[in-house]
Amino acid sequence: MRTQVRAGSRTEAGVALRFTAPQRDAILSVAELMRSLSIGAAEFETQVGGSREDIERIESRLRQSADDAEIDLTMTEVHLIHAALMASHNQFAGEEDFYVRIGFFRENIAGLARGIVRAVGQLST
Numbered sequence: 001m002r003t004q005v006r007a008g009s010r011t012e013a014g015v016a017l018r019f020t021a022p023q024r025d026a027i028l029s030v031a032e033l034m035r036s037l038s039i040g041a042a043e044f045e046t047q048v049g050g051s052r053e054d055i056e057r058i059e060s061r062l063r064q065s066a067d068d069a070e071i072d073l074t075m076t077e078v079h080l081i082h083a084a085l086m087a088s089h090n091q092f093a094g095e096e097d098f099y100v101r102i103g104f105f106r107e108n109i110a111g112l113a114r115g116i117v118r119a120v121g122q123l124s125t
Contacts, residue, residue, distance in 0.1 A: 003114065005017055005018070005115040005116050005119040006119065007122040008070040008123075013072065014078060015073055015119075016070040017071060017116070017119055018068055018069065018070050021068075023115075026102070026104045026109060027081055027085070027112070028063065029102045029103050030088045031058065031084055033091060033101060034088060058081060085110070086113050
């Protein structure tokens with residue numbers, strides 16, 4: 001999976017980013033995993049910075065977006081995606097279990113999170 005996320009543009013509310021189909025699939029897999037955790041709302045919010053409903057709204061928008069299309073995200077939504085990607089690392093003891101559940105390797109997910117940060121940084125300069 002390519003980890004470079006293409007920066008679209010700054011928007012009034014945040015940023016527009018372009019995700020490839022595999023990147024979008026990785027984010028959706030991680031979001032599904034995080035929502036399925038048997039933890040309380042406070043524990044969930046501690047890990048991802050928002051509620052399950054916040055993650056569901058982002059998932060819905062990602063599912064509706066076309067491949068490689070710009071998706072407008074608030075900075076809060078960007079943070080939720082980044083935090084979910086990074087929090088997913090802690091959910092499994094082994095790499096194999098992570099891969100079986102998510103469908104991607106940990107280094108791909110971490111690379112995607114870094115790619116999001118770089119893309120947002122490009123729009124800030």
